[in-house]
Amino acid sequence: xxxxxxxxxxxxxxxxxxxxxxxxxxxxxxxxxxxxxxxxxxxxxxxxxxxxxxxxxxxxxxxxxxxxxxxxxxxxxxxxxxxxxxxxxxxxxxxxxxxxxxxxxxxxxxxxxxxxxxxxxxxxxxxxxxxxxxxxxxxxxxxxxxxxxxxxxxxxxxxxxxxxxxxxxxxxxxxxxxxxxxxxxxxxxx
Amino acid sequence: xxxxxxxxxxxxxxxxxxxxxxxxxxxxxxxxxxxxxxxxxxxxxxxxxxxxxxxxxxxxxxxxxxxxxxxxxxxxxxxxxxxxxxxxxxxxxxxxxxxxxxxxxxxxxxxxxxxxxxxxxxxxxxxxxxxxxxxxxxxxxxxxxxxxxxxxxxxxxxxxxx
Numbered sequence: 001x002x003x004x005x006x007x008x009x010x011x012x013x014x015x016x017x018x019x020x021x022x023x024x025x026x027x028x029x030x031x032x033x034x035x036x037x038x039x040x041x042x043x044x045x046x047x048x049x050x051x052x053x054x055x056x057x058x059x060x061x062x063x064x065x066x067x068x069x070x071x072x073x074x075x076x077x078x079x080x081x082x083x084x085x086x087x088x089x090x091x092x093x094x095x096x097x098x099x100x101x102x103x104x105x106x107x108x109x110x111x112x113x114x115x116x117x118x119x120x121x122x123x124x125x126x127x128x129x130x131x132x133x134x135x136x137x138x139x140x141x142x143x144x145x146x147x148x149x150x151x152x153x154x155x156x157x158x159x160x161x162x163x164x165x166x167x168x169x170x171x172x173x174x175x176x177x178x179x180x181x182x183x184x185x186x187x188x189x190x
Numbered sequence: 191x192x193x194x195x196x197x198x199x200x201x202x203x204x205x206x207x208x209x210x211x212x213x214x215x216x217x218x219x220x221x222x223x224x225x226x227x228x229x230x231x232x233x234x235x236x237x238x239x240x241x242x243x244x245x246x247x248x249x250x251x252x253x254x255x256x257x258x259x260x261x262x263x264x265x266x267x268x269x270x271x272x273x274x275x276x277x278x279x280x281x282x283x284x285x286x287x288x289x290x291x292x293x294x295x296x297x298x299x300x301x302x303x304x305x306x307x308x309x310x311x312x313x314x315x316x317x318x319x320x321x322x323x324x325x326x327x328x329x330x331x332x333x334x335x336x337x338x339x340x341x342x343x344x345x346x347x348x349x350x351x352x
Contacts (some may be wrong), residue, residue: 026307033300036293086238086250118237118280120254142281143237 048150055164058145060113062138063125068113070164077110077187078160079180082140082151084119085127090155093173094131097157100180101135109188115140117154161187222263230259230269233286234276243286 049055057071070078081097083090097112104110114137116124121139128137140146149158157170168183231245238251245256255276262272276284288294 029303033296036296084251086254118251120258123254139279141279143283144281147281 049148049158049166051166051168053166055158055160055166056148057164058148060115060136060138060145061141062136063116063121063128066136066138068136068138070160073111074164075162076108077162077184078158078164079110079112079184080115080145080149080158080160081113082115082117082146082149082154082156083127084117084154085123086119087154089173090127091131093155094127094133096174096177096180098131098133098135099177100184103177103181104184105135110184112136114138115145117146117151118143159183159187220264222260226263227256227260230263230272231256233273234284235286237280237283 055070057069059070060068062068079097079100081093083094097114101110101112104112112135114128114133114135116137116139119139124137124139127133149156152171155170155173157174158166159168159170161167167187170179170183174180228245232243234244234255235242236244236247236249236252236255239247239249242252244252259272262275267275273285277289282289282294288297290298
């Protein structure tokens with residue numbers, strides 16, 4: 001009797017023990033997809049770099065081929081301006097930004113950088129020539145820098161202190177040279 | 191001979207007109223046409239004007255991009271080279287069709303997989319709907335077994351004895 005019971009139970013146990021590879025594979029796939037979706041959502045929900053945040057490193061390759069890393073500029077105040085040749089409001093502040101650059105350049109404590117957003121090179125170079133802009137400028141290759149800052153449009157300017165911490169943001173064009181100075185000077189007095 | 195001279199003149203006039211037309215059509219042979227530019231432009235999206243293909247976008251930024259496409263075509267660049275240039279300059283997001291690399295593969299793999307999984311689930315569902323009804327039909331055809339009651343069994347045995 002006991003032998004019979006063993007004989008009948010054994011095949012069932014074998015069937016139960018067999019793993020359902022198909023189901024496991026489907027579940028792994030579904031969980032993997034959900035994980036990717038969660039990562040994507042988390043990334044999408046990350047807001048822009050706000051005042052007080054440390055700015056992640058970025059690399060700007062200028063139109064003349066020089067490479068500038070933000071981390072290499074530690075110890076200096078960085079004025080990062082996003083612009084484009086097709087942007088009319090950018091033209092309003094172009095002269096003031098250049099004047100500010102010429103004002104701070106001799107001390108070497110402030111660096112101005114221009115990131116050309118979604119632009120074409122001939123027109124961008126024409127714009128720089130038109131406004132006689134001499135501070136380093138380069139295309140925002142792959143829109144990586146603008147995506148890191150999550151800019152909403154151009155012009156936008158980010159003032160970063162000597163510790164690579166974002167200190168102020170200007171959305172839209174600067175109205176005057178004194179407005180630019182008003183954002184930079186407090187950082188130099190620290 | 192008299193008949194052949196006017197015919198010859200007409201033929202020459204027609205030949206000259208045709209040659210003129212051909213010359214007018216060819217124009218500047220190196221310059222790409224609008225159609226050639228738009229064929230590539232419709233596969234690109236400018237990040238400034240989201241969801242509007244480059245060929246129908248009216249902003250200055252898009253006009254500059256179209257001019258750039260024209261310039262590159264004039265330099266003999268292929269469609270693939272131009273698209274790659276734009277992707278390098280402005281990121282993959284400017285391409286209408288995401289390139290099949292990295293996580294982008296999911297875009298090409300997940301929808302067909304989901305469709306196949308859906309077909310399989312439907313197939314299994316239809317099978318499960320069909321099976322019980324067939325069993326029920328068989329059960330309905332079978333005679334209902336008599337109740338196993340001791341009194342009834344004894345009664346039947348008594349009846350058999352008589």
